[in-house]
Amino acid sequence: MCGIVGYIGDKQAIPFLLDGMSKLEYRGYDSAGVAVYNKGKICIEKCVGRLEALKQKLKGNMPEGTMGIGHTRWATHGRPSDVNSHPHADSSGEFVVVHNGIIENYLGLKQDLQAKGHTFLSETDTEVVAHLMSEYYTGDFEDTVKKVLGMIEGSYSLVFMCAKEPGKLICTKKSNPLVIGLGNGENFIASDIPAIIAKTRRTFIMSDGEIATVTKDNVWVQDINGTPISKKIFEVNWNAEAAEKGGFEHFMLKEIYEQPKAMRDTMLGRLAKTNDAVVFSELNWTPEELKGINKIFIVACGTAYHAGVVGKYYIEQMARISVEVDIASEFRYRLPIIDGNCLCIVISQSGETIDTLEALKEAKRLGARTLAVTNVVGSSIAREADQVVYTYAGPEIAVASTKAYTTQLLIMLLLSMYIAQLRNTVTVDRLQELIVGIREIPEQIHKMLENVEQIKIFATKYGSSEDAFFLGRSLDYAVALEGALKLKEISYIHAEAYAAGELKHGTLALIVEGVPVIVLATQPDVYEKTISNLQEVKARDAVVIGIGMEGDKKLAQHADHVIYIPKTDKYLAPLEAVLPLQLLAYYAALTRGCDVDKPRNLAKSVTVE
Numbered sequence: 001m002c003g004i005v006g007y008i009g010d011k012q013a014i015p016f017l018l019d020g021m022s023k024l025e026y027r028g029y030d031s032a033g034v035a036v037y038n039k040g041k042i043c044i045e046k047c048v049g050r051l052e053a054l055k056q057k058l059k060g061n062m063p064e065g066t067m068g069i070g071h072t073r074w075a076t077h078g079r080p081s082d083v084n085s086h087p088h089a090d091s092s093g094e095f096v097v098v099h100n101g102i103i104e105n106y107l108g109l110k111q112d113l114q115a116k117g118h119t120f121l122s123e124t125d126t127e128v129v130a131h132l133m134s135e136y137y138t139g140d141f142e143d144t145v146k147k148v149l150g151m152i153e154g155s156y157s158l159v160f161m162c163a164k165e166p167g168k169l170i171c172t173k174k175s176n177p178l179v180i181g182l183g184n185g186e187n188f189i190a191s192d193i194p195a196i197i198a199k200t201r202r203t204f205i206m207s208d209g210e211i212a213t214v215t216k217d218n219v220w221v222q223d224i225n226g227t228p229i230s231k232k233i234f235e236v237n238w239n240a241e242a243a244e245k246g247g248f249e250h251f252m253l254k255e256i257y258e259q260p261k262a263m264r265d266t267m268l269g270r271l272a273k274t275n276d277a278v279v280f281s282e283l284n285w286t287p288e289e290l291k292g293i294n295k296i297f298i299v300a301c302g303t304a305y306h307a308g309v310v311g312k313y314y315i316e317q318m319a320r321i322s323v324e325v326d327i328a329s330e331f332r333y334r335l336p337i338i339d340g341n342c343l344c345i346v347i348s349q350s351g352e353t354i355d356t357l358e359a360l361k362e363a364k365r366l367g368a369r370t371l372a373v374t375n376v377v378g379s380s381i382a383r384e385a386d387q388v389v390y391t392y393a394g395p396e397i398a399v400a401s402t403k404a405y406t407t408q409l410l411i412m413l414l415l416s417m418y419i420a421q422l423r424n425t426v427t428v429d430r431l432q433e434l435i436v437g438i439r440e441i442p443e444q445i446h447k448m449l450e451n452v453e454q455i456k457i458f459a460t461k462y463g464s465s466e467d468a469f470f471l472g473r474s475l476d477y478a479v480a481l482e483g484a485l486k487l488k489e490i491s492y493i494h495a496e497a498y499a500a501g502e503l504k505h506g507t508l509a510l511i512v513e514g515v516p517v518i519v520l521a522t523q524p525d526v527y528e529k530t531i532s533n534l535q536e537v538k539a540r541d542a543v544v545i546g547i548g549m550e551g552d553k554k555l556a557q558h559a560d561h562v563i564y565i566p567k568t569d570k571y572l573a574p575l576e577a578v579l580p581l582q583l584l585a586y587y588a589a590l591t592r593g594c595d596v597d598k599p600r601n602l603a604k605s606v607t608v609e
């Protein structure tokens with residue numbers, strides 16, 4: 001999510017740090033900062049805003065030093081502000097750290113440290129790490145890092161500086177990227193290759209649990225027990241643009257492949273270790289408060305709206321509260337019947353979509369309680385809503401939303417489980433079953449992404465079609481909506497999603513020989529009926545691509561082709577079934593030579609009505 005750089009050598013650190021950070025800024029960040037060691041002290045300069053704001057701040061006041069770290073922040077804990085920007089230090093300023101990721105247990109650690117007399121300046125989880133370093137300093141920098149790593153839980157890449165032991169940077173990672181660049185008499189650290197390729201192409205990638213001690217002439221890697229690890233050095237041969245995309249041809253594809261991580265980050269800290277409860281520490285609802293809510297409105301646009309449609313099924317089926325889903329631009333003008341007994345949930349990746357923001361204001365004006373589900377901390381929607389739940393998808397650059405959607409689905413599922421748990425409409429056994437399944441999702445998605453050849457073939461074969469249809473019932477219908485939008489948006493193929501049972505009420509007239517029809521059949525409760533609808537289109541000579549769960553032989557008998565998702569719970573199927581639809585859209589767009597990341601007429605953030 002955030003960008004990290006580190007330098008140690010004979011040259012001034014700041015020019016490299018700023019240059020490296022600018023190479024990471026393409027993802028869009030909200031604040032930036034640097035820390036440089038000089039003559040026994042670490043000087044920190046940081047501020048909210050783009051990197052340019054930091055550059056202006058440093059103009060004529062460039063801290064000197066040949067060892068430093070830098071950070072571009074994408075806020076997770078604590079809104080974007082000067083004080084929440086990284087690097088963070090302990091109270092003495094001797095231990096400084098930059099961090100990418102989420103420290104899951106930071107609140108407990110912070111309270112312990114406060115009880116020991118530590119004072120915190122920021123709202124971040126990261127500041128806790130710097131204070132832990134000073135509290136538990138053993139007289140040995142490396143040992144202390146290991147000790148602190150034993151205390152923190154979550155996902156991170158971290159780079160540490162210690163004024164007591166200059167001449168070395170220590171870095172480590174868990175579930176977040178970190179690379180080391182090797183130079184002559186200088187070495188580099190970065191969260192992403194683009195930050196260092198102007199300086200060196202000799203790199204190695206850090207693996208989870210590894211701790212690297214980086215001096216100007218040496219890099220020493222070990223595990224937490226001190227066992228040395230030898231790393232394979234490789235030469236990066238990508239150009240700068242390819243490096244920004246992590247070697248992927250497009251940001252969209254990169255973001256599709258980031259989904260396992262986005263899911264892991266989003267579920268982090270929200271599933272009880274005992275697997276029997278969902279935890280939303282950011283929500284302070286009580287069962288009594290929830291009893292007062294007799295209706296939920298979900299309001300959003302585009303892909304986020306489609307996540308809302310899935311959310312309706314989840315909440316109604318699990319929490320047994322009636323839900324209406326509205327397109328934000330319609331909501332405001334339809335005189336919705338909404339009051340203090342209603343909860344309005346708005347969903348927005350960017351947190352800046354004007355239609356959604358205005359709908360949120362309207363719901364508030366009418367007295368409803370409001371909750372935002374968004375990916376951008378401190379965004380307008382996050383600020384406007386009474387409560388916020390963040391998706392931790394990381395910056396999404398491609399116009400076509402992918403990882404934001406799947407994390408929104410995950411949040412909607414977790415929210416419905418949470419509400420159901422408070423309202424006593426779900427058994428502990430069922431919660432456990434779902435939580436165990438949710439934990440498996442990132443790995444299952446990862447496996448699906450390793451095997452996309454079949455999807456590429458279908459995309460090439462049917463990419464020249466001018467129309468396509470997506471059918472499904474229940475949750476499959478909700479996912480079909482997103483599949484059709486993805487295909488339209490980037491390949492410009494006319495695509496429609498229909499509730500499978502609705503087709504015969506008019507649209508069946510459009511089903512002619514050779515038209516591709518994607519039929520989702522993952523929902524056991526409506527499976528037989530979906531197969532009947534499949535047969536209706538088959539009888540009109542459509543080409544049917546079925547999407548079903550592994551082992552579904554019946555689907556294979558009826559469809560022309562089948563794409564299987566791993567066997568999973570019916571509520572988890574949407575999180576997996578959308579993967580082949582995203583990839584079909586992506587490869588169809590490639591076949592047609594479309595500009596995948598910047599489709600015609602569209603913008604990433606829609607701030608006009």
Ligand code: M6R
Nearest residue numbers: 302303304348349350353400401
């Ligand atoms: O940032 P938001 O989630 O509020 O954006 C809403 C839509 O504009 C967005 O999802 C749009 O539909 C995407 N381009 C779809 O891929």
